[in-house]
Amino acid sequence: MPGRRTSNKKKSQKVALPDLSAKRRFQQRLLKWYGEHGRDLPWRKTSDPYHILVSEVMLQQTQVDRVIPKYREFLERYPSFEDLAEAPVADVKKTWYPLGYNVRPERLHGIACETVERYGGKLPSDAEELLSFKGIGRYTAGAIRSFAFNEDAPILDTNVIRVLHRVFVAEGDPKAQKTMLWELSEALIPPKKGYDFNQAIMDFGAMVCTARDPYCLLCPMKSFCKTYPFSPMERRS
DNA sequence: GTCCCGTACT
């Protein structure tokens, strides 16, 4: 019998972890690109977990351009967890307007109340505790841990799903591979650089590896990207 | 996995 067995993983395992050189190239090129082209956003000038939380909840539903002025206004009106917790929910929703998805300001208010009551006004950095809040899911927990607490915690939002799937996977439905993409997101973080790496990959997805018409010609990953050169997908019947 | 719900595309 041809019991030929190489050291490669079996197909059934579908592991997309990149080889070391692709991983290093991705890390180095991404951070270099970020240093040259990264956006200067208001929530990147703070490490206050409350500010980070507000920005992330706003960004869950709304694009950066619309979030920026509301982020400033919201924090001016509710400068701390305590201020937010004390405010009537109706006022919070008014301040939130017109961002929409009004269950989110309710949940943000709830997070503030719980943070004041149960955590002495300090947002926890522990993943499980963060996930226990209504309104904080896996993405937002990772964002808070990396952006507010400088931990090497992975994130996976649609930007990151798209980038990682294109560069390292390039087959199948990206959304159906979240488990593997979470592992990839974690494996790619250079030690101690979770903050920059995560910010960088989000900017990269928003500015280069865009959903429609990505800027492949400018892309620093094109030499090893599994999707390069990108061609628009045809509709499946 | 499905639903949510305002936005931003066709």
Next chain:
DNA sequence: AGTACGGGAC
């Protein structure tokens, strides 16, 4: 006008 989107709840 129709619909794809998106992080979270369930």
